[in-house]
Amino acid sequence: MAELPIAPFERILRNANAERVSDDAAKALAEVAEDIAEDLARDIVKVAKHAGRKTIKIEDVEFVAED
Amino acid sequence: MAELPIAPFERILRNANAERVSDDAAKALAEVAEDIAEDLARDIVKVAKHAGRKTIKIEDVEFVAED
Numbered sequence: 321m322a323e324l325p326i327a328p329f330e331r332i333l334r335n336a337n338a339e340r341v342s343d344d345a346a347k348a349l350a351e352v353a354e355d356i357a358e359d360l361a362r363d364i365v366k367v368a369k370h371a372g373r374k375t376i377k378i379e380d381v382e383f384v385a386e387d
Numbered sequence: 388m389a390e391l392p393i394a395p396f397e398r399i400l401r402n403a404n405a406e407r408v409s410d411d412a413a414k415a416l417a418e419v420a421e422d423i424a425e426d427l428a429r430d431i432v433k434v435a436k437h438a439g440r441k442t443i444k445i446e447d448v449e450f451v452a453e454d
Contacts, residue, residue, distance in 0.1 A: 323395035323396075323398050323399055323402075324391070324395050325392065325395070328390035328391050328392070329390075329424060329428075331390050332390055332421070332424050332425055332428045333428045333431065333432065333443055335390075335425070335428070336425065336428035336429045336431070336432045337432050338428070338431075338432045338435070338443045339441040339442070340441055340442040340443065341442070341443045342442055342443060342444050342445065344444075344445045345431075345443045345444055345445045345447060345448050346443075347445075348445045348448040348449065348452075349424060349427065349428065349431070349448050352424075352427065352448065352452045353420050353423065353424045353427075354399070356420065356423055357396060357399050357416060357419075357420045358399055358402070358403065360416065360419065360420075361396075361399045361400045361402070361403035361405070361416065362403045364400065364403070364405075364412075364416070365400065365403045365404050365405045368405070374406040374407055375406070375407040375408070375409055376400055376405045376407065376408045376409060376412045377409050377411075377412055378409065378411045378412045378414075378415045380412060381412050381415040381416050381419065382415065385415075385419045
């Protein structure tokens with residue numbers, strides 16, 4: 321929880337042509353992204369364990385991301 | 388591009404019970420999360436403009452995230 325910094329999400333919104341970004345909007349986007357990353361991480365760990373590995377590898381991320 | 392730091396994604400994977408995380412797996416998850424955030428940001432900016440605003444507000448994020 322609250323692992324991700326907020327400033328990059330303000331930049332991501334500006335890169336998407338936002339003229340102004342309220343602080344709580346950038347924070348909300350960070351939270352949404354973190355929730356999504358946590359859901360992906362759960363599936364990624366599951367997939368690695370299913371493959372009999374203790375180390376998460378890039379192919380586990382790709383497998384889940386391309387799902 | 389490459390706005391998000393990688394270390395938080397290693398922590399997110401560990402919080403999801405990963406025993407070990409390869410560096411490129413954490414980087415790949417950061418990239419996936421950034422792609423998703425960029426897609427969301429495009430929709431968020433569109434929604435705010437549709438509402439006649441130049442400032443991105445939290446309700447724009449919620450509108451898109453709950454979509």
